[in-house]
Structures are given as structure tokens and as C-alpha cells.
Amino acid sequence: MSLAEGTRPRNLPDRLTNRGTRVLRSWEMLLAAIAVLIFIANTQASPYFLDPWNLSDATFNFTEKAMIGFAMALLIISGEIDLSVAGIIALASTAMGWALQFGVGTPGLVAIGLAVGLICGAFNGVLVTRLGLPSIVVTIGTMSLFRGLSYVVLGDQAFNGYPSDFAFFGRGYVFWVISFELVLFLIFALIYGVVLHATNFGRQVYAIGNNPTAATFSGIRMQRVKMILFLLTGVMSGIAAICLTSRLGSTRPSIAFAWELEVVTMVVLGGVSILGGAGSILGVVIAALIMGMVTFGLGLLNVPGIVMSIFIGGLLIAVIALPRLFTLIRTGRAS
Amino acid sequence: MNRMTDIETLTSADPVLRLSGITKTFPGVTALSGVELALYPGQVTALVGENGAGKSTLVKILTGIYVPNEGQILVDEQPTRFTTATDASDAGITAIHQETVLFDELSVAENIYLGHAPRGRFGLVDWAKMRADATEILDRIGAKIDPRTPLRELGIASKHLVAIARALSVDARVVVMDEPTAALSQAEIEELYELVERLKSEGKAILFISHKFDEIFRIADRYTVFRDGEMVDAGLIAEVTEDQLVEKMVGRSMDAIFPQRDHTPGDTVLSVDGYSHPTEFEDISFDLRQGEILGFYGLVGAGRSEFMQALFGVTKPSGGSVTIDGQEISIRSPAEAIEKGIVYVPEDRGKQGAITAMPIFQNVTLPSLAQTSNRGFVRMAEEFALARKYTERLDLRAASLDQNVGNLSGGNQQKVVIAKWLATKPKVIILDEPTKGIDVGSKAAVHEFMAELAAEGLSVIMVSSEIPEILGMSDRVIVMRDGLIAARFDGEGLTPEALVRAAAGYEESAA
Numbered sequence: 001m002s003l004a005e006g007t008r009p010r011n012l013p014d015r016l017t018n019r020g021t022r023v024l025r026s027w028e029m030l031l032a033a034i035a036v037l038i039f040i041a042n043t044q045a046s047p048y049f050l051d052p053w054n055l056s057d058a059t060f061n062f063t064e065k066a067m068i069g070f071a072m073a074l075l076i077i078s079g080e081i082d083l084s085v086a087g088i089i090a091l092a093s094t095a096m097g098w099a100l101q102f103g104v105g106t107p108g109l110v111a112i113g114l115a116v117g118l119i120c121g122a123f124n125g126v127l128v129t130r131l132g133l134p135s136i137v138v139t140i141g142t143m144s145l146f147r148g149l150s151y152v153v154l155g156d157q158a159f160n161g162y163p164s165d166f167a168f169f170g171r172g173y174v175f176w177v178i179s180f181e182l183v184l185f186l187i188f189a190l191i192y193g194v195v196l197h198a199t200n201f202g203r204q205v206y207a208i209g210n211n212p213t214a215a216t217f218s219g220i221r222m223q224r225v226k227m228i229l230f231l232l233t234g235v236m237s238g239i240a241a242i243c244l245t246s247r248l249g250s251t252r253p254s255i256a257f258a259w260e261l262e263v264v265t266m267v268v269l270g271g272v273s274i275l276g277g278a279g280s281i282l283g284v285v286i287a288a289l290i291m292g293m294v295t296f297g298l299g300l301l302n303v304p305g306i307v308m309s310i311f312i313g314g315l316l317i318a319v320i321a322l323p324r325l326f327t328l329i330r331t332g333r334a335s
Numbered sequence: 336m337n338r339m340t341d342i343e344t345l346t347s348a349d350p351v352l353r354l355s356g357i358t359k360t361f362p363g364v365t366a367l368s369g370v371e372l373a374l375y376p377g378q379v380t381a382l383v384g385e386n387g388a389g390k391s392t393l394v395k396i397l398t399g400i401y402v403p404n405e406g407q408i409l410v411d412e413q414p415t416r417f418t419t420a421t422d423a424s425d426a427g428i429t430a431i432h433q434e435t436v437l438f439d440e441l442s443v444a445e446n447i448y449l450g451h452a453p454r455g456r457f458g459l460v461d462w463a464k465m466r467a468d469a470t471e472i473l474d475r476i477g478a479k480i481d482p483r484t485p486l487r488e489l490g491i492a493s494k495h496l497v498a499i500a501r502a503l504s505v506d507a508r509v510v511v512m513d514e515p516t517a518a519l520s521q522a523e524i525e526e527l528y529e530l531v532e533r534l535k536s537e538g539k540a541i542l543f544i545s546h547k548f549d550e551i552f553r554i555a556d557r558y559t560v561f562r563d564g565e566m567v568d569a570g571l572i573a574e575v576t577e578d579q580l581v582e583k584m585v586g587r588s589m590d591a592i593f594p595q596r597d598h599t600p601g602d603t604v605l606s607v608d609g610y611s612h613p614t615e616f617e618d619i620s621f622d623l624r625q626g627e628i629l630g631f632y633g634l635v636g637a638g639r640s641e642f643m644q645a646l647f648g649v650t651k652p653s654g655g656s657v658t659i660d661g662q663e664i665s666i667r668s669p670a671e672a673i674e675k676g677i678v679y680v681p682e683d684r685g686k687q688g689a690i691t692a693m694p695i696f697q698n699v700t701l702p703s704l705a706q707t708s709n710r711g712f713v714r715m716a717e718e719f720a721l722a723r724k725y726t727e728r729l730d731l732r733a734a735s736l737d738q739n740v741g742n743l744s745g746g747n748q749q750k751v752v753i754a755k756w757l758a759t760k761p762k763v764i765i766l767d768e769p770t771k772g773i774d775v776g777s778k779a780a781v782h783e784f785m786a787e788l789a790a791e792g793l794s795v796i797m798v799s800s801e802i803p804e805i806l807g808m809s810d811r812v813i814v815m816r817d818g819l820i821a822a823r824f825d826g827e828g829l830t831p832e833a834l835v836r837a838a839a840g841y842e843e844s845a846a
Contacts, residue, residue, distance in 0.1 A: 012723060012726065012727065012731065012733060012735060012736050013734075013735045013736070014696075014719045014735060014736050014737060015735055015736075015737040016734055016735045016737065016738075194712075198712055198713055199708075199711050199712055199713060200704040200705070200708050200711050200712075200713060201711065202713075203697065203701070203704060203713060204701075204704075206693065206697075207690055207693065207697075207701055210690045210691075210692045210693055211686070211689075211690040211691070211692070213686050213687050214686065214687055214688060214689060214690045215690065215701075216649070216669060217647075217649065217669055217679065217681060217687045217688070218669070218690075218701040218702045218755070219668075219669045219670040219672075219673040219674075219701075219702045220670070220701070221668065221670050277692055278692075
């Protein structure tokens with residue numbers, strides 16, 4: 001590297017590899033390549049796949065889960081986890097359906113959905129940050145607690161009869177085939193991407209996930225950051241509850257059953273380290289696209305749901321194991 | 336000296352283990368380039384070199400953790416290849432590491448035999464034999480520890496002895512000791528020397544890594560010097576002097592160890608009054624003036640680090656007050672301490688100081704993000720500028736500012752941590768064992784830098800267990816013992832003997 005005139009020689013360069021090379025070698029590139037392959041495979045497998053309205057329908061397979069996934073990604077990077085997100089959806093949806101019986105209108109329903117999400121997130125957050133309990137245990141507990149409350153209220157009943165303007169959140173289209181949910185997904189992807197990668201807050205999330213002790217010693221208010229992350233995850237679950245309830249048009253206590261695992265799968269597939277400290281929002285976005293396309297493509301081929309989950313599970317293990325296998329081979333274990 | 340007569344016997348032996356032309360590179364860094372090392376049966380070879388010279392990398396190659404890019408490992412002159420830690424231990428190489436990895440929840444015997452426990456019928460662990468064998472090994476190294484004790488009940492020095500016992504529990508021909516005395520008291524160091532002598536007489540080849548020259552000249556037979564990843568020199572200890580060895584190590588001769596300072600302390604910056612903690616320390620009071628270096632001396636466990644961490648807001652004190660620039664403040668978290676201008680460079684770099692999986696520049700700016708950002712949004716250019724400013728001042732050796740701190744040597748990691756704190760522009764900097772585990776060259780650099788900071792008006796509290804450092808650097812010294820201030824020295828009467836007496840509690844009637 002030659003020095004421009006007037007600049008003094010630098011002892012330490014900022015970076016050795018430029019950003020372009022980094023992006024090319026990244027996990028996200030690998031995922032993107034897989035996404036393209038799946039896309040091509042889908043177009044070959046079914047002639048209906050490329051239809052714009054079909055593709056638009058396919059996005060509903062991931063938009064709600066991915067919205068939670070963004071907040072979950074931050075939470076997992078910070079070294080915590082929230083397994084109660086699907087429980088929060090059930091409770092928030094039940095609260096909305098219950099309020100509906102008293103003639104609460106759409107703005108009120110939305111407020112209730114958000115508030116329940118926030119309260120559930122706060123409950124998890126207080127247990128983890130104030131009492132110092134492990135989040136995996138706390139949220140396994142609240143997962144059953146939240147959904148259990150929903151069962152108590154509903155039994156085997158369902159709430160129906162949501163107002164027609166409430167349907168916009170889950171069934172509305174902003175422009176042509178572009179649904180309101182897809183727009184919301186993109187906006188949240190952008191917001192969370194910026195928060196994680198371009199703000200002090202995001203930097204602190206990484207620092208906490210990598211070394212909580214050193215982060216605390218560096219003056220980061222760790223409990224406050226984690227509390228905010230639990231609140232965010234709760235609110236995102238509330239938003240997902242609004243969209244999903246609107247899309248289904250009814251509330252049953254089994255709503256969004258086992259979504260927490262699909263959300264965590266999406267986040268981990270997106271390259272977020274389950275041990276904390278590493279990951280990106282772009283990875284989660286691509287992982288969401290992959291999971292959405294796989295589910296939809298297999299659906300077009302009339303593959304039953306249980307086979308789909310086998311496929312998703314296999315994909316997760318393959319995508320995580322392959323790079324590790326390559327490094328093992330490269331470091332000369334097999335010389 | 337019977338040493339001279341020994342030279343013939345020393346040189347007649349064939350090496351057990353020989354490294355030839357070993358090169359190890361990491362992305363952007365060459366850690367070792369074509370180094371040679373030979374270890375002989377019944378002899379102690381001292382490996383000396385500054386931090387970053389490649390000693391730790393070499394240990395990792397010897398123990399099979401790293402695979403070299405080039406070069407050969409020869410056992411009994413037969414080329415072999417270590418690709419896993421098991422390969423190395425099968426070849427009879429065992430290591431006692433700088434920071435030992437043991438398990439608090441297991442018993443002493445289980446720690447010693449983890450991974451190679453004696454088996455009885457049906458492949459089950461033979462607990463009786465394990466305990467008996469453990470007792471035997473512990474006896475052999477002179478450690479009075481019951482093998483059934485859970486490890487967490489032991490102190491740091493006893494844990495170290497367990498680590499040594501663990502290393503000796505495999506039938507080793509080569510024992511690598513990576514700074515084995517760093518955590519030990521003087522009496523324990525003496526016991527370790529005896530142990531080394533015993534291992535020598537058993538015919539084991541010992542690689543002894545240390546920064547302490549008195550140690551090296553006392554127990555080593557041979558030396559090998561590394562500098563910047565290359566082998567500079569090797570030979571017999573009997574044929575070299577301390578000064579020559581230092582010169583080879585740093586590539587220059589060093590005269591004055593401690594910097595000369597003109598010290599005219601200014602106004603009182605920090606006053607601590609009656610600081611107490613339920614269990615760790617009590618009634619700590621002192622004043623710190625501008626531009627002053629205040630030394631805190633004491634034995635390990637005297638409560639110095641615990642007090643400093645309370646002052647920094649990590650733990651809560653049970654009483655007392657802190658005044659900074661005449662204003663009484665309360666410090667409930669490190670964030671508040673940093674805000675008020677008090678920063679703490681911890682003793683445990685890897686756990687408390689640096690975030691090793693993050694790049695240098697992000698480590699440096701972590702407490703200063705408010706400075707480098709705009710409305711909460713990070714500005715990388717500002718971050719690089721800030722990181723460069725302070726790391727260049729500390730003469731950090733790295734491939735780039737984007738390199739992960741974990742890839743740096745201990746001394747350079749310490750520089751990153753110090754840079755991180757200086758970037759916050761503190762009023763008071765607390766350095767907890769700032770030169771622990773650092774080689775002579777880096778030590779002098781850190782000392783010089785401390786003197787410079789004090790001259791610029793920064794107030795320094797230096798916790799140190801090294802008497803020369805305390806004597807050489809401090810304007811005033813406070814000695815702590817069992818959580819209390821045992822003595823204060825304002826320049827007069829400050830002798831090594833007085834420090835040791837105060838720290839150990841052998842005062843002749845404190846007036």
C-alpha cells in the first residue's frame with residue numbers, strides 16, 4: 001500500500017481484508033446460495049411456484065415468525081433466549097378475543113395485543129435480570145404459563161367475529177401482491193439491522209454475549225440492556241399475535257403452537273451463535289426466506305407437514321455441520 | 336561451582352524431543368518462524384522471550400493443540416505428528432499451564448485423573464485405587480491435600496499443586512511448565528524448585544517458561560531465547576550472564592529498570608473514608624493526589640483487589656464514603672465509576688479486561704461509545720481514530736486494528752485494556768497487577784508509561800505483589816493485610832523488609 005502525500009505512515013492498518021472479501025466469505029453468502037438453489041429447485045418442481053400471487057402467499061409462511069426472529073436474534077446474541085414467544089402470541093390473541101366480546105374496536109385490539117406482549121416480556125425480563133434466573137428455565141415456565149392462561153379462558157372454544165378492518169393486518173395488501181405483513185417484515189428487518197449493526201446498543205449486545213464480565217467491567221449496564229431485549233421480544237410477539245389473529249380471523253388456545261422452536265431454528269440457521277456473541281440480521285432474513293420457500297415449495301408438492309419439519313430439521317443440521325466439516329478437512333485432519 | 340564440571344555430562348545427552356524448523360502462521364501474523372528447540376532428559380531448559388515472542392504458541396504446538404504449518408517434531412529423533420492433545424500426551428508430553436483448567440465441582444482426585452482414571456471390573460472407575468494413586472502423587476510433590484476434598488474448597492496455590500499433580504499423573508517424559516510460579520508464594524515456589532529437582536533426577540526433560548531471571552538461573556541447565564517468533568539463541572545457562580540473556584531477549588541492553596520521576600503531587604483528587612465490606616475488607620481510608628502513584632502492597636488474599644472492585648462499583652461496600660474533586664459521590668456500578676472518572680484495569684485480562692472474540696478497536700471504544708458515536712449510531716471512522724490514538728501511544732503490536740484481541744499475546748492484550756481506559760480520559764486509574772505475567776521488556780514499557788501518565792496529571796493506584804515494582808514506582812505505599820490497612824509509607828522507611836513485615840504481620844510493635 002503506497003502512502004498518499006501528506007499522510008503519516010500508519011503503524012496499524014484499520015483492516016487487512018476489505019469488506020467485500022469479508023461479505024463473500026461470510027455465512028450469509030452461503031445461505032444466499034442455498035436460498036437460490038432452493039428457489040431454482042422449486043421452479044423446476046412446480047409450474048405454479050413462479051406465479052406472483054403464489055409467491056406472495058408463500059411470504060406468510062415466515063413474516064410473523066421472522067418479526068419475532070429479529071428480536072430473538074438480539075436476545076440470543078446477548079446470551080439469553082425466550083422460549084415463551086408462542087405462549088405470548090396465544091395470550092395476546094386470547095386477550096384481544098376476550099376484549100372483542102365487549103365491543104372493543106380495532107385500535108383497542110391492537111393496543112391490547114401490544115400491551116400483553118410488553119407485559120409478558122417485562123415479566124420474563126424481571127425474572128431474568130432482577131432475580132438472576134436462567135432465561136431458558138424462566139421462559140420454559142412462562143411458555144406453559146402464558147398458553148395455560150389462554151386455555152383457562154378459552155377451553156375448547158374459539159373467539160370469532162373480528163371487525164372487518166382488523167383483517168387488514170393479516171390479509172391486507174399495500175400494493176399489488178405486496179402484503180402489509182411483508183412490508184412490516186421488511187421495515188422491521190431494516191430497523192433491527194440498523195439497531196444491531198450500527199448503534200451503540202447493538203455493540204453492547206455483542207459485548208455482553210461475548211463476555212458478560214468484561215462488558216460489565218467496561219461500564220455497560222448489562223441488566224438494562226437485557227431487560228430492553230426481553231421487552232422487545234415481547235412486543236414483537238404481540239405484533240405477530242395481531243397479524244396472525246387477523247390473518248386467521250379467530251383465536252384458539254392452540255394458536256401458533258410450537259412456533260418458539262421454529263423461530264429459534266430460523267435464528268440459528270441465520271448464523272446466530274446459540275452461545276451468544278455472534279450473528280447478523282441479514283442472516284436471519286435469508287434464513288426466513290429459505291424456511292418460507294421450503295415450506296411453500298413442499299406444500300405445492302402436497303408433502304405432508306410432518307415431512308416438512310423433517311426437511312427443515314435436516315437442513316438446519318446440514319447447514320450448520322457443513323462449514324465445520326470443511327474446516328476440519330482444511331486443517332489437515334485428513335492429510 | 337560444580338556447574339562447570341557438569342557441562343560435559345550436559346552436552347553428552349541426546350534430546351528426547353526436538354523441534355526443527357517449526358513455523359506457525361495465523362491470518363495476518365506469523366507467530367513462529369523456523370524455530371528450533373531441543374529438550375534433554377534430566378535437564379531443565381528455560382524458554383525466555385518477551386510477550387508475543389511465540390512462547391505460548393510453542394507450548395500449544397508441543398501439546399498438540401496447534402498443528403505447525405512447517406517443520407518437524409522429533410521424539411527420540413523419530414519424526415512424529417501431533418494433531419490432537421491425546422497424540423502429545425501419548426508421546427509422553429505433559430504441560431502445566433499458566434492458567435490451569437480444573438473443575439471446581441469435582442474432587443481433587445477426580446481432577447487429577449480426569450480422562451485417564453484407573454479402571455476396575457466392567458470398565459468402571461476404580462475409586463479406591465484412584466484415591467490411593469492421587470495420595471501418592473500429592474505426597475510426591477509435597478502437597479498436603481486430601482484427594483477427596485472438592486476442588487472449590489482449595490485456595491489458588493493448592494489448586495496449582497493439583498494441576499501439577501494432574502500433569503504428573505500421566506507417565507510423562509517431557510514436562511512443560513508455563514510460568515508455574517506466577518500464582519505461588521515464596522514458600523510454595525521453594526517447594527516447586529524441589530519438585531523440579533526431583534523430576535530431573537527421575538530423568539524427565541523439563542521445559543521451563545518464566546519471566547523471572549532468578550528462577551531461571553537457579554534451576555535451569557539450558558536456555559533458549561525467542562524474539563518475535565524466531566529462535567535467537569540457545570545454550571548452557573552456565574555460559575551466559577543475566578545481562579547477556581536480557582540483551583538477547585529484548586535485542587537491546589537495558590540499564591535502568593524503573594523510570595526516574597520528578598514528583599510534585601497536586602491537590603487531592605480522591606478521598607476514600609472508612610470503606611468497608613461485610614467479609615472482604617474494613618475501614619479503608621486514604622487520599623490520592625493529582626499526579627501521584629499510590630502503591631497497594633499485600634499478600635494474595637489481603638483484600639486489595641476486592642477493595643478496588645468495590646471502589647469501581649463491581650461489588651457493593653457496606654459502608655464508607657468516596658469523595659472525588661471535593662464532591663462526595665456514590666458508586667453503585669462500573670458505569671457510574673467511569674462517569675466519575677475512576678477506571679480499573681483488572682488483574683484477570685481474559686475474563687474481566689478484554690473481550691477476546693471482538694476486534695481491538697471495538698474493545699478500545701466500548702466504554703467510550705458516547706464519544707465516538709452520533710446520537711447512538713456508531714461511527715467506525717471515529718472508532719478507528721480513537722483506537723489508533725491510544726494503541727499507538729502504547730506501542731501495540733498487532734496486524735491490524737480489526738484483529739481479534741484473543742489473537743494477541745498477553746502483553747499486547749494488556750495494552751488494549753489500558754488503551755480502552757485511557758480513552759475514557761479518567762482522573763484516577765487503578766492498575767491491578769499491571770505487569771503480572773509480562774516479560775521484562777513490556778514491563779519496563781508499562782512502567783515508563785505509568786510514569787508518563789502521572790506526569791501528565793493522572794492519579795494512579797497500583798496494586799502489585801512485586802516488591803521491586805512497588806519500591807520503584809510508588810510515591811506512597813499502603814500495605815493491606817487481612818482486609819485492613821496494615822501500614823502506610825510516605826517515602827520514609829520504605830524498605831523491602833518493612834513491606835514484607837507489614838504484609839505478613841511481623842511488625843515489631845507498631846507505634
